Amino acid sequence: MPKTAIVTGATSGFGDAIARRLVEEGWRVVATGRRRDRLDALVDALGGPAAVHPLCFDIRDETATRAALQSLPEGFRDVSVLVNNAGLALGTGPAQDCDPDQWRTMIDTNVTGLVTITRLLLDRLIAQRGLIVNLASIASNWPYPGGNVYAGTKAFVKQFSLGLRCDLSAQGVRVTSIEPGLSESEFTMVRTGGDKAAYDALYAGANPLQPEDIAETVRWVVSLPPHVNVNSLEIMPVSQSWSPFRIHRDGPG
Numbered sequence: 001m002p003k004t005a006i007v008t009g010a011t012s013g014f015g016d017a018i019a020r021r022l023v024e025e026g027w028r029v030v031a032t033g034r035r036r037d038r039l040d041a042l043v044d045a046l047g048g049p050a051a052v053h054p055l056c057f058d059i060r061d062e063t064a065t066r067a068a069l070q071s072l073p074e075g076f077r078d079v080s081v082l083v084n085n086a087g088l089a090l091g092t093g094p095a096q097d098c099d100p101d102q103w104r105t106m107i108d109t110n111v112t113g114l115v116t117i118t119r120l121l122l123d124r125l126i127a128q129r130g131l132i133v134n135l136a137s138i139a140s141n142w143p144y145p146g147g148n149v150y151a152g153t154k155a156f157v158k159q160f161s162l163g164l165r166c167d168l169s170a171q172g173v174r175v176t177s178i179e180p181g182l183s184e185s186e187f188t189m190v191r192t193g194g195d196k197a198a199y200d201a202l203y204a205g206a207n208p209l210q211p212e213d214i215a216e217t218v219r220w221v222v223s224l225p226p227h228v229n230v231n232s233l234e235i236m237p238v239s240q241s242w243s244p245f246r247i248h249r250d251g252p253g
């Protein structure tokens, strides 16, 4: 009997690649997102409804999330892996220029949505001695100009992951925080409001991570024996590394 994984945000980028990789490995996958056409295309591409069950809902909406999980058919209910991947960044400007509505959207999606679906699935994950994989970011670990609230949400995701580890280790539930760096996906189109020139400039000559690289990482984490927990994994393309601290001279500070 194949085991079931739920991948949030499976309509593009990492989530799409993770869903595909897990189905290749023989998993049944519950694929979530708001874009129904993309979910339907994923079901068709991966062998139909026996392998993939689509759940179309906005993860910011607790009622919709609860109803979607309750609607899962036999064969997809006993979730043993939760990949909390749905998320977004909005904006790259300094805090003083940011739109508070964009801040709220990031918090509602990356923090509130993530903890809500996790809580709703905890009993099932405990019953299965399951695994939670949370998509955090290098922004969880390293501040950068314009990261402000996005980075704050991702720091939360990492720390929430480590806290879940403490609470769930006695139940045999594993928790992993994955912290990718520069990765090519629609993420940057969303973040920049569809600025293709900014997208092209960010990735130009950088040989960034691809969604398949993250999917392969998730496949590996999921394949480890049940007594092995990867706490956190920070992953960058080789082209990306650190800069020295900057110093603004002769300013008001």
Ligand code: NDP
Pocket (backbone or CB within 6 Å): 008, 009, 010, 011, 012, 013, 014, 015, 032, 033, 034, 035, 057, 058, 059, 060, 085, 086, 087, 088, 089, 109, 135, 136, 137, 138, 179, 180, 181, 182, 183, 184, 185, 186, 187, 188, 190
């Ligand atoms: P994409 O923009 O390609 O995918 C984001 C996914 O999240 C989509 O499937 C989208 O589905 C879903 N999503 C966003 N908002 C909602 C919502 N309100 N309700 C339901 N689903 C939602 O980005 P990535 O694949 O690159 O990013 C995936 C995760 O990885 C994110 O959490 C991101 O923060 C993180 N990450 C990304 C990095 C990068 O550089 N790309 C690096 C490090 C971490 P839909 O629009 O259909 O609802």
Ligand code: 8X3
Pocket (backbone or CB within 6 Å): 136, 137, 138, 139, 147, 154, 180, 181, 182, 183
């Ligand atoms: C996405 C990676 O560096 O843009 O989480 O924050 S970064």
